[in-house]
Amino acid sequence: MGVFALLQTFLPPAFRQYLNHGLALLWDKFVQTENRHVEYQVEEKTGGSYNHNIFYRQVGIYLSSLRSSMDSHTRLKVCRSVENGSLAFSLLDNEALEDSFNGACLWWTHTCMEREGGNNGNGNGNGSGDERSFTLRFLTAERSIVMPAYLDHVSKVAAEIEHRNTQRWIYTNNHSGYWEATIFNHPSTFNTLALDDGLADHIQADLEFFRNAESFYHRNGRAWKRGYLLYGPPGTGKSSMIAAIANHVEYDIYDLELTKVCDNAELKSLMIQTIRRSVIVIEDIDCSVHLSDRAEPDKYSQSTSGYTADSNIESAIGPSSEGTSKLTLSGLLNVTDGLWSCCGEERIFIFTTNHKDRLDPALLRQGRMDMHILLSYCTFPAFKKLANNYLGIEDHPMYVELEDAMARTAHKITPAAMAEMLISNQSDPDAALRQVMASLPRYYALAQDVVASTSPSEKYALEDSPLKKGSTKKDRLRGRILFFLAAIEGKRMY
Numbered sequence: 001m002g003v004f005a006l007l008q009t010f011l012p013p014a015f016r017q018y019l020n021h022g023l024a025l026l027w028d029k030f031v032q033t034e035n036r037h038v039e040y041q042v043e044e045k046t047g048g049s050y051n052h053n054i055f056y057r058q059v060g061i062y063l064s065s066l067r068s069s070m071d072s073h074t075r076l077k078v079c080r081s082v083e084n085g086s087l088a089f090s091l092l093d094n095e096a097l098e099d100s101f102n103g104a105c106l107w108w109t110h111t112c113m114e115r116e117g118g119n120n121g122n123g124n125g126n127g128s129g130d131e132r133s134f135t136l137r138f139l140t141a142e143r144s145i146v147m148p149a150y151l152d153h154v155s156k157v158a159a160e161i162e163h164r165n166t167q168r169w170i171y172t173n174n175h176s177g178y179w180e181a182t183i184f185n186h187p188s189t190f191n192t193l194a195l196d197d198g199l200a201d202h203i204q205a206d207l208e209f210f211r212n213a214e215s216f217y218h219r220n221g222r223a224w225k226r227g228y229l230l231y232g233p234p235g236t237g238k239s240s241m242i243a244a245i246a247n248h249v250e251y252d253i254y255d256l257e258l259t260k261v262c263d264n265a266e267l268k269s270l271m272i273q274t275i276r277r278s279v280i281v282i283e284d285i286d287c288s289v290h291l292s293d294r295a296e297p298d299k300y301s302q303s304t305s306g307y308t309a310d311s312n313i314e315s316a317i318g319p320s321s322e323g324t325s326k327l328t329l330s331g332l333l334n335v336t337d338g339l340w341s342c343c344g345e346e347r348i349f350i351f352t353t354n355h356k357d358r359l360d361p362a363l364l365r366q367g368r369m370d371m372h373i374l375l376s377y378c379t380f381p382a383f384k385k386l387a388n389n390y391l392g393i394e395d396h397p398m399y400v401e402l403e404d405a406m407a408r409t410a411h412k413i414t415p416a417a418m419a420e421m422l423i424s425n426q427s428d429p430d431a432a433l434r435q436v437m438a439s440l441p442r443y444y445a446l447a448q449d450v451v452a453s454t455s456p457s458e459k460y461a462l463e464d465s466p467l468k469k470g471s472t473k474k475d476r477l478r479g480r481i482l483f484f485l486a487a488i489e490g491k492r493m494y
């Protein structure tokens, strides 16, 4: 054993590989008579240098998780993850790691062979690199335990670990038809979003159902995917909602920039490259469609009154000056909804637009976008949520007036603008709420009128007790307005 350990340490890897293989053959030939072993080789690359074998990566992850087996080793590779800083242990080449599954004993080894003429990672040679593989060895009699149950178990555990630990990514497509990845760290969640009452719960329940509905979709012959259309004015939280959805389901995001896709074939190729459990986003889909039309206002206004979507996309997204792009609406629908939509499962498609009315009805039809979610100007419940997030207050005496004022005025304050007002007065909630009140312009103008038409003594009586019992409805309203105005002008203390 000592000699063997020394040999393992000092012999070059390629030689060790041959030695191990020779010893294994000798062992099988002369020692093993009844229980011959079976060996499976899991290579890093299959069918050419560029086809990566997913199972190879899964085996690596799975073996790293066998901490008790790893801990019994005295020689291990260790590295620290860039993403989450955790330590990961893995096998040194030609070291064996033992595992057990349903009573079967399994041995894994990792080998790395320098390919002839390969560059060995130093930048010279033909660039084909080393050949790495895992070898799984087990008794022939235990084949029925290993196949396929153990191999499925390895994939499942690895997928779970990856899903739990891996940093999530946001991808965007480049002009060459490939995705480029960046770490996704957006902090938006359904807790930080200010939405109308019940909307967050409704969407979260829908997402939960979707995540656990694999058998439901398959039983009903449907692709396991969900479509959301988010629409509403700028600054109402569409992008934040996408991030909240991705954070909730813990999927990666593919942000598809249609203007960089030159034809339907490239769109299909991009879709094939996406992984399962992902959110595929097309933001401002109406702008993508009319991109070139933006420079030609006449054409644009014509198109809103009744266009054929294919011709619009063709003229808009086409790479050539002749307007002969081969990216069509039917191509887009085919990958989101047709045969090609099944090339990866458990996917969520999200389209956003500021102008739902400009979208082709084909995009909106029932079953294509499963939920149409309107994100609009800040309502009182949404305001309360923002105030809670930014100012840390659940309630405030000014809330009665504010709720009334927000209901009465057709104000157009977006959550983004509201959030800005609150952030700029973060240390002084009273000042923040006064600024919000003053920003409801029509109500403010109405209040000024009331002041002008109210005598000082009447004003004093009303302002002093806006909700006084026994006063008439009209008086109560005037009282509230005065109360509100006093609050705006900072005359009333809370």
Ligand SMILES: Nc1ncnc2c1ncn2[C@@H]1O[C@H](COP(=O)(O)OP(=O)(O)OP(=O)(O)O)[C@@H](O)[C@H]1O
Binding pocket: 192, 193, 194, 195, 233, 234, 235, 236, 237, 238, 239, 240, 241, 354, 415, 416, 417, 419
């Ligand atoms: N409903 C909301 N809840 C909480 N914050 C919001 C909400 N809407 C907007 N915001 C804030 O406003 C900023 C802009 O929001 P966001 O980019 O999500 O809006 P959008 O609707 O996607 O805008 P656009 O249509 O211009 O892309 C965000 O940083 C976010 O903090």
